[in-house]
Amino acid sequence: xxxxxxxxxxxxxxxxxxxxxxxxxxxxxxxxxxxxxxxxxxxxxxxxxxxxxxxxxxxxxxxxxxxxxxxxxxxxxxxxxxxxxxxxxxxxxxxxxxxxxxxxxxxxxxxxxxxxxxxxxxxxxxxxxxxxxxxxxxxxxxxxxxxxxxxxxxxxxxxxxxxxxxxxxxxxxxxxxxxxxxxxxxxxxxxxxxxxxxxxxxxxxxxxxxxxxxxxxxxxxxxxxxxxxxxxxxxxxxxxxxxxxxxxxxxxxxxxxxxxxxxxxxxxxxxxxxxxxxxxxxxxxxxxxxxxxxxxxxxxxxxxxxxxxxxxxxxxxxxxxxxxxxxxxxxxxxxxxxxxxxxxxxxxxxxxxxxxxxxxxxxxxxxxxxxxxxxxxxxxxxxxxxxxxxxxxxxxxxxxxxxxxxxxxxxxxxxxxxxxxxxxxxxxxxxxxxxxxxxxxxxxxxxxxxxxxxxxxxxxxxxxxxxxxxxxxxxxxxxxxxxxxxxxxxxxxxxxxxxxxxxxxxx
Amino acid sequence: xxxxxxxxxxxxxxxxxxxxxxxxxxxxxxxxxxxxxxxxxxxxxxxxxxxxxxxxxxxxxxxxxxxxxxxxxxxxxxxxxxxxxxxxxxxxxxxxxxxxxxxxxxxxxxxxxxxxxxxxxxxxxxxxxxxxxxxxxxxxxxxxxxxxxxxxxxxxxxxxxxxxxxxxxxxxxxxxxxxxxxxxxxxxxxxxxxxxxxxxxxxxxxxxxxxxxxxxxxxxxxxxxxxxxxxxxxxxxxxxxxxxxxxxxxxxxxxxxxxxxxxxxxxxxxxxxxxxxxxxxxxxxxxxxxxxxxx
Numbered sequence: 001x002x003x004x005x006x007x008x009x010x011x012x013x014x015x016x017x018x019x020x021x022x023x024x025x026x027x028x029x030x031x032x033x034x035x036x037x038x039x040x041x042x043x044x045x046x047x048x049x050x051x052x053x054x055x056x057x058x059x060x061x062x063x064x065x066x067x068x069x070x071x072x073x074x075x076x077x078x079x080x081x082x083x084x085x086x087x088x089x090x091x092x093x094x095x096x097x098x099x100x101x102x103x104x105x106x107x108x109x110x111x112x113x114x115x116x117x118x119x120x121x122x123x124x125x126x127x128x129x130x131x132x133x134x135x136x137x138x139x140x141x142x143x144x145x146x147x148x149x150x151x152x153x154x155x156x157x158x159x160x161x162x163x164x165x166x167x168x169x170x171x172x173x174x175x176x177x178x179x180x181x182x183x184x185x186x187x188x189x190x191x192x193x194x195x196x197x198x199x200x201x202x203x204x205x206x207x208x209x210x211x212x213x214x215x216x217x218x219x220x221x222x223x224x225x226x227x228x229x230x231x232x233x234x235x236x237x238x239x240x241x242x243x244x245x246x247x248x249x250x251x252x253x254x255x256x257x258x259x260x261x262x263x264x265x266x267x268x269x270x271x272x273x274x275x276x277x278x279x280x281x282x283x284x285x286x287x288x289x290x291x292x293x294x295x296x297x298x299x300x301x302x303x304x305x306x307x308x309x310x311x312x313x314x315x316x317x318x319x320x321x322x323x324x325x326x327x328x329x330x331x332x333x334x335x336x337x338x339x340x341x342x343x344x345x346x347x348x349x350x351x352x353x354x355x356x357x358x359x360x361x362x363x364x365x366x367x368x369x370x371x372x373x374x375x376x377x378x379x380x381x382x383x384x385x386x387x388x389x390x391x392x393x394x395x396x397x398x399x400x401x402x403x404x405x406x407x408x409x410x411x412x413x414x415x416x417x418x419x420x421x422x423x424x425x426x427x428x429x430x431x432x433x434x435x436x437x438x439x440x441x442x443x444x445x446x447x448x449x450x451x452x453x454x455x456x457x458x459x460x461x462x463x464x465x466x467x468x469x470x471x472x473x474x475x476x477x478x479x480x481x482x483x484x485x486x487x488x489x490x491x492x493x494x495x496x497x498x499x500x501x502x503x504x505x506x507x
Numbered sequence: 508x509x510x511x512x513x514x515x516x517x518x519x520x521x522x523x524x525x526x527x528x529x530x531x532x533x534x535x536x537x538x539x540x541x542x543x544x545x546x547x548x549x550x551x552x553x554x555x556x557x558x559x560x561x562x563x564x565x566x567x568x569x570x571x572x573x574x575x576x577x578x579x580x581x582x583x584x585x586x587x588x589x590x591x592x593x594x595x596x597x598x599x600x601x602x603x604x605x606x607x608x609x610x611x612x613x614x615x616x617x618x619x620x621x622x623x624x625x626x627x628x629x630x631x632x633x634x635x636x637x638x639x640x641x642x643x644x645x646x647x648x649x650x651x652x653x654x655x656x657x658x659x660x661x662x663x664x665x666x667x668x669x670x671x672x673x674x675x676x677x678x679x680x681x682x683x684x685x686x687x688x689x690x691x692x693x694x695x696x697x698x699x700x701x702x703x704x705x706x707x708x709x710x711x712x713x714x715x716x717x718x719x720x721x722x723x724x725x726x727x728x729x730x731x732x733x734x735x736x737x738x739x740x741x742x743x744x745x746x747x748x749x750x751x752x753x754x755x756x757x758x759x760x761x762x763x764x765x766x767x768x769x770x771x772x773x774x775x776x777x778x779x780x781x782x783x784x785x786x787x788x789x790x791x792x793x794x795x796x797x798x799x800x801x802x
Contacts (some may be wrong), residue, residue, distance in 0.1 A: 143689065160722050199593065199731075199733050200546055200593075200731060201551070201591040201593065203592070209731075209735075236592070239591050240530065240593075241593060241594070241596065244534065244595055244596060244733075245530050245531055245534055245593070245595070246530055246534065247534075253686065264732050265733070265735040266735065266736070267736065267737045269737065269740075269747065271747075275747070276740060276741070276742060276747065276766055276770065278769060278772070278773045279769060279773075281736075281737070281738065282736060284735055284736050284737065285730060285736035285737055285738045288730050288731060288735065288736050289730060289736075293550065293551070293730070294548070297539065299784070300548070301548060301549055301550045301575065301576060301579075301781065302550045302551070302730075303774040303777035303778065303781070305657065305773070305777070307776070376766075376769040403702075423733065423735065423753065424735065425733060457620035462710040506699055
């Protein structure tokens with residue numbers, strides 16, 4: 001039996017709108033797809049999942065028609081299933097390890113996860129705490145939604161009162177992106193008093209400013225997941241830049257433990273001449289204007305310029321997001337990448353979607369200069385042709401310049417998507433926080449930093465990676481923080497940062 | 508939401524707001540800026556901090572109505588709420604990080620151009636309070652655009668007002684006054700110029716004539732203000748810097764003003780469209796229909 005295809009918006013139509021590309025499975029399609037699962041004794045998919053979602057189990061619940069139970073299984077390991085089902089690189093994780101993939105097509109685990117998560121949202125399943133502070137699902141599990149309604153009226157306060165916990169120690173979480181949200185959810189479920197500090201005016205981090213609407217709907221999906229986190233009793237305070245508005249010391253004085261999940265937000269530029277010309281921007285700026293500030297909406301107050309022609313430099317997911325966004329804003333878009341299609345680091349689905357929509361790909365091109373007109377605006381991007389040489393340390397074949405072969409690609413805008421590095425706002429203001437040469441926060445296996453009681457995870461530690469890895473790190477840090485905050489028999493703390501546990505633990 | 512506890516019209520086009528933002532008020536230092544969003548769908552606009560009161564938990568900002576976003580903000584009234592206020596952002600002025608004893612013995616001259624008077628105020632106030640010598644040259648197009656004159660007079664040794672049309676004080680530019688003062692034997696250790704980029708560019712050229720070190724505050728385009736987008740990048744000493752995290756204050760001698768001024772115009776056509784749309788919407792709102800009144 002073949003994999004059940006997912007219904008998608010027509011490429012020619014969606015190239016002009018910001019609606020979600022994929023419609024997702026309906027229950028019938030999900031059932032058909034789920035019934036292909038072999039329910040392996042040793043599920044490789046689960047091993048390949050960074051947060052070890054019990055995949056065969058939740059799929060078996062779909063087969064049994066008990067979607068609420070499937071949601072429950074996923075919720076044990078993942079805080080943001082509607083998001084992960086959409087943006088995880090399943091082809092290199094769960095689906096990449098599915099035994100069915102050896103001969104045919106793997107189970108569409110991502111689509112099934114999305115189906116379950118969307119179904120529970122539409123059927124008002126929400127995780128809350130009961131009177132004893134034990135997390136539970138109200139709604140279909142107990143076939144009643146009373147608690148949810150009660151919570152809606154009194155919101156956070158009510159949720160907190162419901163979670164009269166074993167331990168009301170306070171934890172501050174810095175950043176409301178995937179790692180922060182995952183960490184905060186887990187800690188709230190354990191009964192801690194959790195406050196997330198977000199520097200922007202809207203919570204969600206990269207889920208809001210980075211990933212575009214057509215891949216991850218903001219109101220329907222992200223806002224709903226954030227609402228679920230708040231219902232666990234987590235407080236989210238926006239407009240606080242840790243390191244500026246408040247210091248790490250202030251947080252340490254006011255909280256029992258801290259999790260740093262501020263991400264890797266600084267855009268890298270290539271340093272080629274002409275990068276300061278008008279019309280050159282980082283993908284971060286372009287996407288933030290479009291996604292966070294809603295520049296694509298009619299009557300939006302934040303301006304954005306895609307031009308009639310746009311060139312995007314880079315081959316990752318952010319490059320695809322920027323290219324597909326520029327396309328939807330009306331530009332004729334070309335992606336330039338210095339290796340070939342085979343080495344594109346973006347998800348296969350994204351590349352496929354971009355091609356379907358009409359984004360052009362010029363491979364084996366290394367930008368050497370942005371050319372401007374007399375007014376200081378971009379006129380063209382000059383690239384040097386490349387060929388693939390021997391594999392480099394990443395295992396991918398290294399691009400080698402072809403002597404004297406240059407191409408000028410005429411364009412109105414250049415969007416640079418060359419990756420990001422960690423923001424040093426916090427580390428510069430906190431000298432005792434150890435950072436690597438690249439600026440990433442140094443954390444040990446337990447994700448403890450050089451400051452006792454301060455943990456870190458996600459892109460801030462690893463450098464730019466994926467939503468699911470950040471989420472996994474957030475959950476891991478939550479477990480470590482819980483361990484750290486457990487009252488020890490001698491009255492002190494169990495685990496006191498790696499300063500005390502020694503450097504041997506450092507990755 | 509951040510409540511406006513005081514609104515004052517400093518001139519027809521310049522408005523002062525005192526806004527409740529306790530964490531920000533406690534952390535703010537001279538030289539830093541903040542970002543505001545007037546309404547739920549507004550743009551993020553960077554503004555320099557004019558004053559801050561940690562005890563009261565308020566910050567003071569001064570805005571000139573130029574485009575749609577500033578008009579939207581200035582339309583708010585006392586008691587209204589500003590949707591978002593975040594900061595302090597950027598680095599404090601260099602002298603804030605130097606030992607007080609050292610700074611105390613120095614002589615500063617501030618060149619404040621128009622709205623730039625607002626960010627000069629907290630700097631002069633601090634320096635004056637620690638006993639440093641502070642002269643302020645305050646420039647504006649015309650008398651009615653001179654702002655914060657009384658406040659400024661209280662935090663400096665000498666205040667010189669210049670207007671382009673001579674309607675008040677010295678007739679001419681701030682640079683003219685600076686050159687006149689130095690020419691008459693006045694000595695300064697450091698100049699600080701804050702105002703439109705073109706004014707800071709010429710202030711730097713004047714300072715150079717006297718080998719006078721000069722600090723400028725770069726009011727570039729910005730989105731997040733925390734180093735995330737790079738919209739505010741400018742060239743300083745041949746290197747790309749982000750005004751939001753590396754600045755906003757830089758050594759004037761090293762700044763590429765022409766490049767920075769060019770980048771300031773990136774969205775000009777969009778800004779003009781937005782302004783037109785704002786004015787039309789406002790006209791439609793304010794329009795009192797008289798059809799059928801039969802006068």
